[in-house]
Amino acid sequence: MKRTFTVCPYCGTGCMFYLLSDGNRLVGVEPSRNHPVSRGGLCVKGWNAFSFVGHPDRLTVPLVRKDGELVPVSWDEALARVVSGLRSVQGRYGKDSIMFASSAKATNEENFLLMKLARRVFGTNNIDHCARLCHSSTVVGLAETFGSGAMTNSIDCIDKADLIFVIGSNTTEQHPLIGTRIINAAKRGAKLIVADNRVIRLARHADSHLRHKNGSDVALLSGMMQVIISEGLENRAFIDSRTEGYHEFAESVREWTPERAASFTGLSAAEISDAARQYAAAGSAMIFYSMGITQHTHGVDNVRCIANLAMLTGNVGREGTGVNPLRGQNNVQGGCDMGALPDLYSGYQKVADPSVRLKFEKAWGGALLPATPGLPLTLAMNAAARGDLKGMFIMGENPLISDPDQAHVLAALQSLELLVVQDIFLTETAQLADVVLPAACFAEKDGSFTNTERRIQLLKKAVEPPGEAKADWEIICGVAAAAGFYGMKYENTSGIMAEIASLTPIYAGVSHRRLPLAGLQWPCTDADHPGTPILHRERFSRGLGKFVPVTYRPPAETPDDAYPFVLTTGRTYFHWHTGSMTRRTHLLDREENRAFVEMNPDDATKLGIKGGERAVVSSRRGEITVFTKLTDVVPPGVLFMPFHFAEGAANALTNNELDPESHIPEFKVSAVRVRRAG
Template sequence: MVNITINNISYKTDKSNTILKAASENGIEIPVFCNDKRLIPEASCRICLVEVEGAGKLIPACSAKVSDGMRIFTENERVINARKNILDLILADHDFDCPNCPKNGVCRLQEYCLKYDIKKSSYTRKSKIFDIDTSNNFYSFNPNRCILCRKCVRVCRELQGRDVLTASGRGVFTHIEPPFNTGLGNSRCVSCGNCISVCPVGALVPKRNIPFENDEIKKTRTTCVYCGVGCQMNLLTKGDKVVGTEPLDVVPNNGLLCVKGAFAYNFVNHKDRLKTPLIKKDGIFVESSFDEAITFIAEKLTNIKKIYGRESIAGLTSARCTNEENYLMQKFMRAVIGNNNIDHCARLCHATTVSGLAETVGSGAMTNSISEIEKADTIFVIGSNTTETHPVIGTYIQKAKRSGKNLIVADPRKIELAEKADIFMQLKVGTNIALLNGMMNVIISENLQNKDFIEERCENYSGLVSVTEIYTPEYTEKITGVPAKDIINAARLYAGSKNSTIIFSMGITQHTTGTENVFSVSNLAMLCGMIGRENTGINPLRGQNNVQGACDMGGLPNVYPGYQNVENNENRRKFEKAWNSSLSDKTGLTASEMIDSAEKNLLKALYIIGENPVVSEPDSSHTEKALKNLDFLIVQDIFMTETAKLADVILPASSFAEKNGTFTNTERRVQYVQKAIEPVRGTMEDWKILLLLMNKMGYRQNFSSTEEIMDEIAALTPQYGGITHKRILERGLGLQWPCPEKNHEGTPYLHKNTFSRGKGKFIPAAHRFPAEVPDNEYPVILTTGRILYQYHTMTMTGKNSGLMKTAGEIYMEIHPELAENLLLKQGETVKVSSRRGSIKVKAKITNKINKNTIFIPFHFAGGANILTNNALDHFAKEPELKACTVKIEKLYLDADCTEAR
């Protein structure tokens, strides 16, 4: 600490602080335009000039460090005159059209001009007027309002890692633009909106459908409803409408958002929202009241249960709903219906992670925190297109790479991270086990393993050695297509670093070998002792906003909340006592098994909340046929989805903006979701709908708030024992489970001194090919995945015009050599067929994909999942969505050129 004086008052401050930070910590405001604590100080705007006794000249407070005995003046006459002159110069090149500017009232330039009484510039305005750039689908840029603070340039470069913007021109004609003035809409911009969030004036502004005055805007802190990062943001509302978002500079996103978080909020007030319960009568939906619909459902389920037994009913809960709502849904199925037939979309994405890591280390969750990723020495990304599926985490990986950290990427596609990787291994689809075994073979043969860690904390090492010994780099190359030298170098880099972290997602999990893939990931981490420490770990990235929470809450057929097995008598008695109900000791049906049972006429009723299996399940035609075969289908959602159209009853739910509760993000952080507006008229919060139904069926529940539901969760779920709404709100940072007691601060990383299961277990796996391999009839491999500009089955993103303009059409990535063999041209429509069905899709010829493989994003109805295989992983019963075989046919026009064949 050093002693300083600011405006003749003495303070103590850390010697590493800048003058600006020292002043701010002591409540002294210094004007800033270009400064951002996340960026390297540039001192370009000069508005923060202060006087330091003895320095002679004024110095920028944002970049100058304090020193012992320093005497600082932030508002004396000399400083004020300098700031006035700076503002005078800025205004000479600035459009003074405040009444027409969206930032009117919240503009920093406007604020400082008022403070220092600058009404207009004393200088002559430049003659050149720049064109306004409206080429981007989400925001516009007006260079005439820009004050050249360059904050947008630096955020794009230093935080987002894209370098889209640069300063062009000279002198008074300097302006910000993409290189070569191509327009933002034609640049590498991914429309994250982070430049907008830091612009101090009205140069960068979102395109809004709803005009508003800033003094009418209410800000409500909440958690983003897209992906598993759990970004913290303010919802901006005017009256009963959401009109915008802004990121918050706290963990986990630290002031960043992606295009969906920044702009795809309009679904909340979309005209197509379901606004009344609907009951299908004679094949036509008829409007109803909640009372009538709930009564009808209760009577129908009671009759089905009485006639066919309690096992004839099942439920799908939702990764888009809050923890409290997921808890109630599984409680409804178990305590009211009387079975464990409850599942959700984790069955399609991370069921194999849960089963795999539970066996090897004792817990199926991400072991470390998001913030630790960029601190790791080596980051190994396998089966995760992170910059598109978890964009904010993707920025952290890129930032780490720019700071000199090592990056290894393994993927069948040349994803964005591959371009920046030290080692990129473009493996064949379905060969993850072979690749990981090959790396372990190198590590063991070269004695790079952590022998002390293995001896003290692991078991079955000899079994791992036995299985991996045949996977020499040369043998592995034959299976994977990855050059042996790359396998060797990747193994040495991962094992030789002090702290290495593994990041994976559905490229690992969505296979018939998914659980064994996860075993292999875990084997590699334990082999090198890269777990149980900060900045290391096994880190599966959850795809939807509350997949982790839905699993934690018992939205799975084999476990109660907190992963307490339903077949364990002690667990069952515990929940029977708490819920005052007789519970089943039989593991229930998985989501895939529900579909099969419905087709076989064994399952009679299905209650679906916030899921769209007609689009998300593999072999969509099979799913649709099965759902039509049900006696009774209930769908609770916010839009008329493809699945809802098949329902007998539809219940209109509320969106995340209309409810209170919690989501648990991918790093186990339980975060608050806060109501910003009242539910759209005619809709109801999911938890309230469930309460109505439970009470109607004679199971009394008296919860008056989601806070009370969380209290019950904490009482029954050890990992959540110390979590309450009040604690989350007071901390403002959420709480990472396990958090067993009220005075516990949460757990940033798992398995510190011991694994959850005691000793970590090596479970070796041998390579097996996918359920379908190429043959003469179906010679090409299809793999599927997500893209940046859409989300899941497009229930929400499909309502956003900007997203639909940018990526509103299904396509197929195909290698140039394969395209040439098929005589295909760029953009040509082709027919793609599997053993399950056919679709028509446009060809996108690219070197990103392997030669005998195509990629189709799964988001689109009637698209990729018409083709995909419903073959299941043996352990977790997760479908093999990442691999099936197809044939591609060029379409020709008939003689009259009217119909393709």
């Protein structure tokens, strides 16, 4: 029996645990009492994180499509096919006719390398990853207001907060160990305000539960800020010394009386005023948010409002305060940090900045790097559907199930001349591929992940990958070598981190040697820097915090007579994204093994639908049949569906309308109708 101390592969909380292995087989998990995040606990996914690794469905050999069938080939043949395919597409349609999709499930080192592969070897900035679908609104909104698009504070700050305001985050299900800290804070007497129209578990512990209408966040937050200003509850000293743009902002919220906000949100004016007063009165208040804020066509505006609210009351830069976007995947923070983004190199250094490009050009062998920002993932899919993008290299993503408007995604992927998918299972997307590259999973490789509180932690290999599967970083280096680029040879992942540190100021002090047990929180700017648990202490990353006025916009698609329900999508506690890992984990799949829709019992009665029977849910994009789950968790008029189930894919229904700045889709509001099946 061997123990390997490593990082959980699921959410962005970043629990570490021991993987137990017997020979080359994983047999269990043990929590860590000393780890600062997990503190001896785990959630149900963490406890079962070992279980899918040895599944017989794992990909074990490279596959290439021949005569319409995916057939096993050698690595050399597969890599040659990848390189010749990408080069051929570029030769005929231009360098930017291909797209690289990186992965928030892959390590920092692997994200950095795929970014390097795209930019240096294939000469395109068309690289992005699923942060586009989850927190791209945060990266834009917080970078503009604070200068850094990351969680400002640390998980430990929850223990110090007087008030916690959770908006658009089902924390106990999506970041369970963070959710439990919030429950414990409420038990010790901290005030808890929850804004979410579903009765999530945290709502049961809340002092105030605001069930505002989907997509009315700007109205709610503006109403709260109007109350704070009109009642003189703002923090003048903080505003004067630490921020800019206040007066224009204050003018912009003047019209948002609680009564007006109430008319948009469906709340009472008193609920809005009361929440505003509680938040403003707290000595230290933390805001937590997640997809309920970001996945809107006004996602960036939602984030701006949150930043404005925190600055208005001086709740930034201290213990127990801050704006805390909870990052979904275990390395979505790292994917962004590493520059798996179309406009940024690692450390949020701009592609458009000539001095930045020069630095990377020097480090990577002199060739000129592309200067124009590339395509965000969502726009790349649109470009493929239009026929403007012809090749795609997807590492560890399953867009056919995870991206909005499945019919659109299917058409886009089928239109490609070359689709390469690198993954651990033959996902629904991989089944469409021309080349499939078998990858090692989290338990079979080394590297680092960065959690939601910017904590860079060491991933360690516990067992060998199955068959001929290789770590993503090894595959990427293999592609580079097959393309004739020899500047991507590394002995191990710590060598890659050394390159990252040399080119990325916020990671400059990071090395694998410094990461055991608790890791380091960036910025970590030199080898002696202890890391940064709290951002913006003395000054914001951009200098002064910037108030940005926001104008309310409704969701792109609202219910009407033909499609009278609001559909909101998300994840459940027991499954993870497109289910490729959790649906191959016995206990997790047993808990939830079929696609379902949550519906209020009043709606069901009106439609003659019973709980547990099949119902047809349709939107302007598609139609699926799922099982009903009748529950008061959702209010009348609202349906909730998880997107984990390929056989009842919620994204067949969702709307591919994007935020104009972040290009995030509006997963949280679509108009649908529902009827009894059969």
